[in-house]
Amino acid sequence: MADGPGLAARRAALRLLDAVLRRGLPLEAALDAAARELTRGDDRALAHALAAAVLRRLPDLDALIDSATARPLPADAKARFALRIALAQALVLGTPGHAAIATVLPLVDGGPRKLVHGVFGTLMRRRVALPARPSLPGGVAQRWLAAWGRDMIDAAAEAIAAPAPIDLSFAVEPEAFDGVALAPRHRRLPPGTRVTELPGYAEGGWWVQDLxxxxxxxxxxxxxxxxxxxxxxxxxxxxxxxxxxxxxxxxxxxxxxxxxxxxxxxxxxxxxxxxxxxxxxxxxxxxxxxxxxxxxxxxxxxxxxxxxxxxxxxxxxxxxxxxxxxxxxxxxxxxxxxxxxxxxxxxxxxxxxxxxxxxxxxxxxxxxxxxxxxxxxxxxxxxxxxxxxxxxxxxxxxxxxxxxxxxxxxxxxxxxxxx
The missing domain is CATH 3.40.50.150 (Vaccinia Virus protein VP39)
Structure with missing residues (x-):
């Protein structure tokens, strides 16, 4: 299991989450160090996707974990981090439950494996699900509610549920290019679009930039x-x-x-x-x-x-x-x-x-x-x-x-x- 498929990406995701949540580093800035052992681009992308999925749903993932333990796990406990990754795989990314837990148990080798396995199994037997509209962190929700009102809070929660679309800005108005034009010299493409594979990338007629x-x-x-x-x-x-x-x-x-x-x-x-x-x-x-x-x-x-x-x-x-x-x-x-x-x-x-x-x-x-x-x-x-x-x-x-x-x-x- 220690050398199982995808384990290196899960270890990198754990390091990424530790860098963000315990040390306060930006996710992108921490990626190179966290993924230093990964030699394949797909593994690096998976580590990033796992960490981002946890961060998008963190309050709700933690609420599920706390519902299945007699006492709340410390915020920085490795068991909590491993459970976050396992649940994000199962409930956000669609990984089968047995694979989700199998790929994170090695992250707590020498630690509370039985606890992690037990909490995850309890939640899967309950057939838990995440809310359709994610919860925002409490402090953020309070600030934004005071500034912008409930409608904005609801919109922000819906916005964080999934990756954003890809926007391109053009030096001149393109004559033919896929996507939706929301402004002059602009095209919007679906989330996950591989920009380096789009026509015109090498020629430099456009760049990625939110509208x-x-x-x-x-x-x-x-x-x-x-x-x-x-x-x-x-x-x-x-x-x-x-x-x-x-x-x-x-x-x-x-x-x-x-x-x-x-x-x-x-x-x-x-x-x-x-x-x-x-x-x-x-x-x-x-x-x-x-x-x-x-x-x-x-x-x-x-x-x-x-x-x-x-x-x-x-x-x-x-x-x-x-x-x-x-x-x-x-x-x-x-x-x-x-x-x-x-x-x-x-x-x-x-x-x-x-x-x-x-x-x-x-x-x-x-x-x-x-x-x-x-x-x-x-x-x-x-x-x-x-x-x-x-x-x-x-x-x-x-x-x-x-x-x-x-x-x-x-x-x-x-x-x-x-x-």
Whole structure:
């Protein structure tokens, strides 16, 4: 059994879950180390799928486990982790029960195998099932209920139940490409689509980017050769958009590995941009610019359906610290605009503290709101009454939903000078 089929992938999934739930690491960042022993791409994908399935359903999986034990298992007990993986296989991924338990028992060798086997068997004999609408972690549900109401909570729960669709952004409008067009230069494809096997991948005419994530760059319009800064730019979807729209782009990021990924994306698409490895708080452009796109570092709770780990890692103190950083970045970037220049501020967060709460500070920094109009947005997405954009998982529910973003557009006070 120790060398049984698929065991290495289960061990990697266990390491992934430990990295996320006990050490607070992002799922994607922990994948390379957790899957270091896996030599096949399919095993790596399985480990990721197992861990993601557990994270999507964690509160409900734990409730089932607790219903079958005399006393709750510690949150970090290996037996609980093994049961989570076994139940996710049986109840989410459709693995036969005997195979699901057989592949996880070796994970607790030298430990409470009888307990794990007994709890799993009890639950299978009960013919348990997970609720159709997953439960959100308690703290997340409380925050979002206060901010957005019950309908949004229900939509978020439905959104996390399964992987999100794949959205593609195109440099130019494609003449023929499968998928649903929800906006110009956009196609939506089913979850699990192998993007590297799609036509045009090698030629670089498109890149993966959620429809909501494409809105900030859309709001800057055509560049006409003018200068734009893309701050905190990697992995670069917005840089590619701006370059394709005719902006002269300087893309800044402080992470070498992420900047390398942006460099690879530019090479694949053939689009031009100047790359700068630097921290926004330590760097400044040589001269004022026409436009700035600040997609600020944030909690990333808005992309929870693609990265379900964020709902289990991010705490209120993390949100507060990130909001403070966002305010500093916004104030610093505001001074780099020419009079009349445009700044678009965005966060992929569903926390008002990382979005709407920054509006007063932006105006204090000399930025005037430039309301977004309905005809500037993809059909089905509307600006709020003040002209800002808040996307929620309840939007476009019949088309696969959206990631959660806050987007606001501003103009630097003063008259634009002659070019």
């Amino acid at each position: 909501a994530a494409s809105i900030p760059a859309r709001l800057l319009g055509a560049g006409g050769g003018r200068q734009a800064l893309d701050l905190c730019a990697a992995p670069g979807g917005k840089t590619l958009q701006l370059a394709a729209a005719g902006w002269r782009v300087t893309a800044l990021d402080n992470a070498p590995a992420r900047l390398d990924r942006l460099r690879d994306n530019l090479a694949r698409t053939g689009l031009p941009a100047e790359l700068v490895l630097a921290d926004v708080l330590d760097w400044a452009p040589p001269a004022p610019v026409d436009a700035i796109l600040l997609d600020a570092p944030c909690s990333a709770t808005g992309i929870f359906r693609r990265h379900p780990d964020v709902l289990h890692r991010v705490r209120a103190k993390d949100i507060a610290a990130l909001a403070e950083l966002q305010g500093r970045l916004l104030a610093r970037a505001a001074g780099w605009l020419r009079p009349g220049g445009i700044l678009v501020f965005a966060t992929c967060s569903l926390e008002p503290q990382e979005g709407e709460a920054h509006l007063a500070a932006a105006e204090a920094a000399g930025l005037e709101p430039v309301p977004v109009l309905a005809d500037e947005l993809p059909p089905g997405i509307l600006p709020d009454p003040r002209g800002h954009v808040r996307t929620l998982p309840s939007i476009l529910a019949d088309q696969g939903r959206l990631d959660g973003f806050f987007i606001a557009r501003f103009r630097r006070a003063g008259q634009a000078g002659a070019d």
